[in-house]
Amino acid sequence: MHCALDQSTHYGSQWIGNIRDTRRAITKARFLTGTYMVQSKLSRFNQNTVDPTCQLCQSSVENYQHVLLECGALLTYRKEYLCELSRVMTYHFGKGMWENLSKDVIMDIIMDVTRANVVHSMQLNTEQCTYIERISRYLCYRVHSGRIFLLEKVSRGKRGPSGS
Numbered sequence: 001m002h003c004a005l006d007q008s009t010h011y012g013s014q015w016i017g018n019i020r021d022t023r024r025a026i027t028k029a030r031f032l033t034g035t036y037m038v039q040s041k042l043s044r045f046n047q048n049t050v051d052p053t054c055q056l057c058q059s060s061v062e063n064y065q066h067v068l069l070e071c072g073a074l075l076t077y078r079k080e081y082l083c084e085l086s087r088v089m090t091y092h093f094g095k096g097m098w099e100n101l102s103k104d105v106i107m108d109i110i111m112d113v114t115r116a117n118v119v120h121s122m123q124l125n126t127e128q129c130t131y132i133e134r135i136s137r138y139l140c141y142r143v144h145s146g147r148i149f150l151l152e153k154v155s156r157g158k159r160g161p162s163g164s
C-alpha cells in the first residue's frame, strides 16, 4: 500500500512537471511566431479602439521587448532568468560582454538562440544553446504569467470593488 501511494505521488508530480514544460514551450513559441498578444499587436488590428501603451506601467508602447526586457512592473518576474542568461554568457565570453549587448541582440538570443548563434557568430556549443533555450522558455512563461496576473489586478481595479 505504502509503495503504491509513493509511486502514484511520484508519477503525479512528474506529470505536472511535463504539463509545465509544455506550457513553457507553447508560450515561448507564441513569442517566437509573433502570435503572443500585447497592446502594440492588438492596436495594429484595432487602430482606433486599442491603445498600444503598456497597461501595467503606462510609460511605453507594449511590444515583446518591453514585456521581456523593459517593463518595470514585470521586473521581479524576469530578474532571475536574465541574471542566469548573463551568468552563462559571461562565463562563455568573459566579463563585460553581456553588458555591451544591445537589447536587439538580447531579444535575438531569447527568441531563438540557435539562429542568434549563427547570425551574431557567438560560437556557443549545442549544450550551451540548449541550456539558454531552456532559460528563455522559463523567462517567457514567468513574465507571461506575471503579466496576466497583474493585468487581471488592473482590470479588477478599473471595475471597482465587486458587489458595489
Ligand SMILES: [Zn+2]
Pocket: 054, 055, 056, 057, 058, 059, 060, 062, 066, 070, 071, 072, 073
Ligand atoms: Zn510596461
